[in-house]
Amino acid sequence: MIPSSLIERAGLDPARIAQHVRHGLEGADDGELYLEYKQAEMLVFDNGRLKQATFDTAQGFGLRAVKGEAVGYAHASDVSEAALIRAADAVRAVKSGHTGRYSEAPPRSNVRLYGDENPLGTPEFEVKARLLETIDAYARAKDPRVRQVSASLAASWQVIEILRPDGETYRDVRPMVRVNVSVVAGDGDRQETGGHGYGGREGYAKFIESGAWQGAVDEAVRQALVNLESVPAPAGEMDVVLGAGWPGVMLHEAVGHGLEGDFNRKKTSAFAGLLGQRVAAKGVTVVDDGTINARRGSLSIDDEGTPTNKTVLIEDGMLVGYMQDRQNARLMGMTPTGNGRRESYAHVPMPRMTNTYMLAGDRDPAEIIASVKNGLYAVNFGGGQVDITSGKYVFQCTEAYKIEDGKVTAPVKGAMLIGNGPTDLNRISMIGNDLELDTGIGTCGKNGQGVPVGVGQPTLRIDRITVGGTG
Numbered sequence: 001m002i003p004s005s006l007i008e009r010a011g012l013d014p015a016r017i018a019q020h021v022r023h024g025l026e027g028a029d030d031g032e033l034y035l036e037y038k039q040a041e042m043l044v045f046d047n048g049r050l051k052q053a054t055f056d057t058a059q060g061f062g063l064r065a066v067k068g069e070a071v072g073y074a075h076a077s078d079v080s081e082a083a084l085i086r087a088a089d090a091v092r093a094v095k096s097g098h099t100g101r102y103s104e105a106p107p108r109s110n111v112r113l114y115g116d117e118n119p120l121g122t123p124e125f126e127v128k129a130r131l132l133e134t135i136d137a138y139a140r141a142k143d144p145r146v147r148q149v150s151a152s153l154a155a156s157w158q159v160i161e162i163l164r165p166d167g168e169t170y171r172d173v174r175p176m177v178r179v180n181v182s183v184v185a186g187d188g189d190r191q192e193t194g195g196h197g198y199g200g201r202e203g204y205a206k207f208i209e210s211g212a213w214q215g216a217v218d219e220a221v222r223q224a225l226v227n228l229e230s231v232p233a234p235a236g237e238m239d240v241v242l243g244a245g246w247p248g249v250m251l252h253e254a255v256g257h258g259l260e261g262d263f264n265r266k267k268t269s270a271f272a273g274l275l276g277q278r279v280a281a282k283g284v285t286v287v288d289d290g291t292i293n294a295r296r297g298s299l300s301i302d303d304e305g306t307p308t309n310k311t312v313l314i315e316d317g318m319l320v321g322y323m324q325d326r327q328n329a330r331l332m333g334m335t336p337t338g339n340g341r342r343e344s345y346a347h348v349p350m351p352r353m354t355n356t357y358m359l360a361g362d363r364d365p366a367e368i369i370a371s372v373k374n375g376l377y378a379v380n381f382g383g384g385q386v387d388i389t390s391g392k393y394v395f396q397c398t399e400a401y402k403i404e405d406g407k408v409t410a411p412v413k414g415a416m417l418i419g420n421g422p423t424d425l426n427r428i429s430m431i432g433n434d435l436e437l438d439t440g441i442g443t444c445g446k447n448g449q450g451v452p453v454g455v456g457q458p459t460l461r462i463d464r465i466t467v468g469g470t471g
Contacts, residue, residue: 004171006035006059006161010079017084021063022165024088030066030103030326031091032304033163035059035079036345040156041120045132047148053129055120060345065091066327075346103330105168109307113291113298114201116173119155123204128153135213139183142221145228147191148184153177155204162305170305176200176296176452178441179207181216185224192230192413194223198439200294223380223399226411233400233415233469239375240417240465241368241403245436246380248455252356253386254393254421255286257446259313259321260339260351261328263388270391270422271319279319280425283361286314288323290338290354296440297355297454301338304349308338313356314425325351343449353444357456361431365459368430370406376415376467377401377408391421394468416468424462432459 007014017033025031037059044052061084062075072094074087135151155177162170178199184191196219199207206212242250263269271279280286290299290308299308304326313321324332325340328351341352369377377400384395397415401408437456444453 006037006079006159007163009037012079012081016081018163018167020081020084020088021163024063024091025065025165026092028065028067028094028102029330031064031165034062034064034303034342034345035161035163036061036158038156038158038344039118039120042152042154043128043132044150044152045136046150048136050129050132053125058344061087062345062347063087063091064348065094067094069331070094071327071348073348102166103326105164105166106170106301106304106306106336109301111291111300111307113300114175114294117175117203118157119175119177119203120157123208131208131213135181135217138214139181139217139221142217143185143225145185145187145225146183146221147186150182152180160303164305168305170301172299172301174299175202177202177204177207179213179216180441181213181220183220183224185221185228187228190228192224192227194220194225194227196220196223196439197441200296200440201298202294226399227413230411230413233412233467234376234402235467235469237464237466239372240462240467241372241375241377242457242460242462243377243379244365244432244434244459245456246438247378248357248438248457249381249442250384250393250395250417251286251358251457252353252442252444252453252455253384253395254391254419255425256288256353256356257386257388258391258421259323260353261322261324261332261334262351264322265328265332268389270389274319277319278317279422280314280317281428282317283431284314284317284425284428285312285359286356287312287359288339288353288356292355292454295355295437295454296442296452297353299338299354302340302349303342304336304340306336306338306340308354311337311339323351323353325349341451343451347449350447352446352451353453355437355454355456357435357437357454358431358458358460360433360435360458363430363432365432365434368432368459368461369403369408371430371461372403373405375403376412377403378415378417386421391423392419393421394418412469414470418466418468424465427463427465428460429463430461434458
């Protein structure tokens, strides 16, 4: 069990540590001491055997001094007074830009979006290993064409503590679990893959129930068998229907990053300077919501101590907000939104998404598909690339189908969506009433840092997207 204070856990005197923090941040506009203790495990069952079983414990601190646009940051895995003294001397080197007034501390919140339970303790290791073996056997019994199965369980338990030079302290205990299943199905010389994962900020109990993992295996096998029947994807400009849920990852990448405060302050985003202007078709409302209970992207407080929010970014097509950390909000004259996030104590916080999704419209998904004469129905996505400044993106479809005369027909292989996020927001012509969030699998990368996120959307029709195909 972790003591109430990570400073005390390290055997340090809180009063002396606070003194060193004040020394390091003297003359700064903002900053904090961020302490972290984290346990993590991963079990991987691959090709009929337990291939990986890892357990890791990490701890450390990061000390940040913010002066104007400049940031001084020092971190160490050695949580000791000597290391903190060295860090305080290092961050004091950032001298320029001080405004003469230290920023007020983040407001307090009693909201708890998840419990303190450490998922690594229950169930026992042997139970987890047997479960993975059972998943493997179940997948292979589903269909004789299943040739390979990989299943994994991953969990972490993170305790963070934030100490500010004004004496305010913030603490959060963050559990995380993820289950993933992938399969390879084959028919003759042809092989195709399918996968499904799920998770959230709670213990293992709900995620390892038979109904949960069997559903994941069923979905992974279904995808692989569908892809076995796929034909080369058509190429050219066509109307595209995006499925509900995980396809929101395209919204996250092609639009969400462009609405983060740092890109807009530096005017490197395609959305810079457009607050109050129309940036999307009427009916399009996009929010970032870190307050959904137990979701993978949710946080009770962000990594600066600010409570997370439900932040409206685009409302009925109008750009109304950005996601902000403390530094960029101050420099832009705005309010922090609880989006200051970091991968670990070794990283500086920056504006990052939490759970980003588009709200539902009023159209029936079947009506949306029926409206397309010849197009593409994209249900699942793999990797993608986005240029923040131009908004251009390329996304790979891992499950997609032809739409012919308003009906979903043959599955296709190798489809790539190529477009421009800001442009395509204005090409959304129909919004479904079936909003779904993803199943709890997203990780977002930015500037070399990865953090857990959520995505979501209803079924959407977007007119005239370029599809790169193999047919």
